[in-house]
Amino acid sequence: MPIGTFINMLTVLIGSSIGLMLRQRLPAKIKEIIFQGIGLASLVLGMQMAFESQNFVVIIFSLLIGGIIGEVIELERRMEAWSEALKARVRVGDERFTEGLITAFLIFCIGSMTFVGALNEGLTGDRTLLLTKATLDGFTSIALASVYGVGVTFSILPMFVVQGSLTLLASQAHSFFSPLLIDQLTAAGGVLIVGIGLSLLEIKQIRGITLLPSLIVVIFLTLLVG
Numbered sequence: 001m002p003i004g005t006f007i008n009m010l011t012v013l014i015g016s017s018i019g020l021m022l023r024q025r026l027p028a029k030i031k032e033i034i035f036q037g038i039g040l041a042s043l044v045l046g047m048q049m050a051f052e053s054q055n056f057v058v059i060i061f062s063l064l065i066g067g068i069i070g071e072v073i074e075l076e077r078r079m080e081a082w083s084e085a086l087k088a089r090v091r092v093g094d095e096r097f098t099e100g101l102i103t104a105f106l107i108f109c110i111g112s113m114t115f116v117g118a119l120n121e122g123l124t125g126d127r128t129l130l131l132t133k134a135t136l137d138g139f140t141s142i143a144l145a146s147v148y149g150v151g152v153t154f155s156i157l158p159m160f161v162v163q164g165s166l167t168l169l170a171s172q173a174h175s176f177f178s179p180l181l182i183d184q185l186t187a188a189g190g191v192l193i194v195g196i197g198l199s200l201l202e203i204k205q206i207r208g209i210t211l212l213p214s215l216i217v218v219i220f221l222t223l224l225v226g
Helices: 003-023 028-050 056-072 075-089 097-109 112-124 128-148 150-172 179-200 214-225
Strands: none
Touching (some): 028 179, 056 075, 056 179, 075 097, 075 150, 097 128, 097 179, 112 128, 112 150, 112 179, 128 150
16 A cells, blocks of 8 residues: 555645645745745756766657657646646636646656655555655645645645555566666656746746656666667
């Protein structure tokens, strides 16, 4: 069972609830500096992860092919439509709901701690890394929810699907996730997180959702190249 993921979902739920209570009390300048802080931290974290690549040519082609796939299947539009449908279903009037859900999902679920932590739990039952991630995500969700609103809270739904599935998959396919594959997945995720940082800092709006298929492409290319 993906117990670590359930705990991670709980910390995000608690943290985002605190952020929602603070949201109306924070001046605009405080929210702006929170954006900048998270944006800078995302840039540094993403670059650190990207440097773990053992073959960056594979990462480049994964991003190119993955981006084309994401564009062809209109992944961003579908994700936004799903988010808007969820928003209507739960009757939330927050105008930044979709933006908050997608941003939080990318930050919480596309990273080395997600991949390695979920795989460790599935392969060995060790939840140490996921519990550490859960603590960090809890504090991050306070800041995100204070700016984006309740959409951050609902990011626990795709978190359950992605992170929980990794744990269950790892428990059934021990030999598939080699150190090389984990490094390449981490590097590709790091590039996407750099994109989040650029978007948060309003340097350039990066379409991170459209690039998400690159995380699947990098698996196939890594296995192909070896």
